[in-house]
Amino acid sequence: MPPDRLWTIGELAERAGVTVKTVRYYSDRGLLPEARRSSGGHRRYGPAALDRLRTIRSLRGLGLAVPDVHRVLDEDDRASAAGADAAADVLDGLIAGQLREVGAGLAALRWREAALQALQDCGPGERAERLLLVGALPSPPSTAAMARFWRRWLPPRMPARLVSAILDGTIPQLPEAPTPAQALAFARLHALVSGSCDGAGKVSGKASGTSPGDGRDPTQPAAHRPEEGYRPAVLYDGLIEAYGLAAPHLRAGRRPQEGEALDCFVAAYARSRGARDTPAFRRRLGGVLGADPRIDRYWQLAGELFGPADPTPGSTHDWLLAALDGATAEAA
Structure with missing residues (x-):
């Protein structure tokens, strides 16, 4: 991914309509991995992070706890069809619980x-x-x-x-x-x-x-x-x-x-x-x-x-x- 396509934590927060503190919170808990770090050690995010952040906010808006959001995203990260089915099963169970x-x-x-x-x-x-x-x-x-x-x-x-x-x-x-x-x-x-x-x-x-x-x-x-x-x-x-x-x-x-x-x-x-x-x-x-x-x-x-x-x-x-x-x- 070209360097000019990467966003700082502030730019990502602005595009998502959230605070920098929110982005940092989800990053620190492993929900929102960064694409890379700058030479000065600052976080950089790609466009995919924006979609993931919106997904996180939607799941949290439904009342899911952070560990449950982690479970859904972990299953989504599995690229196989079995993983997709598993992710749907996990989300269905969490929705039923909610x-x-x-x-x-x-x-x-x-x-x-x-x-x-x-x-x-x-x-x-x-x-x-x-x-x-x-x-x-x-x-x-x-x-x-x-x-x-x-x-x-x-x-x-x-x-x-x-x-x-x-x-x-x-x-x-x-x-x-x-x-x-x-x-x-x-x-x-x-x-x-x-x-x-x-x-x-x-x-x-x-x-x-x-x-x-x-x-x-x-x-x-x-x-x-x-x-x-x-x-x-x-x-x-x-x-x-x-x-x-x-x-x-x-x-x-x-x-x-x-x-x-x-x-x-x-x-x-x-x-x-x-x-x-x-x-x-x-x-x-x-x-x-x-x-x-x-x-x-x-x-x-x-x-x-x-x-x-x-x-x-x-x-x-x-x-x-x-x-x-x-x-x-x-x-x-």
């Missing part, structure tokens, strides 16, 4: 907007409570506290695939564009599950809510207690199936009734106890389930996030329990 990051940022902003709107919409008497609730929310919002709550609440030594299925059904998907009411419901739900699981007043909607006095956890249903003889993994496998059968009835607004869903529900408890589904078993089961501690507040708040078209496991369980009570009362 899109995920931007999406998460937008979701966090929408949740913040909804939370602020919830604060603005309430009266002075409610504002102090709401401020503490929404101020404690993670940003971006996360259901990690709900997952921890359910892992603590479920019986120990459950199969991982079953725990995963249960979490999928009990933890609502957070809306990308929440309403102020949904933001407030999530804030209350987050506060609820972030507390201790060992206080009946925190999670139980049962009126009595008192400790049985024998050292058992008062928030745990009988089926979670080894001394009751249940096999929880067998039980929850059956309950997932029963809830799936009952869900269409709830969506259609049908009253609790006998049928396949109720039979599957009772069979889940019977199999987990190694018992038979008999009228006597159904009467005993209704009594046990009616006395179990409840977490109605969780399902009330989660229902606002699930939406009216999606029955929660809590509402489905209540429907099946009501169907059981009705069936045993009729039989009696």
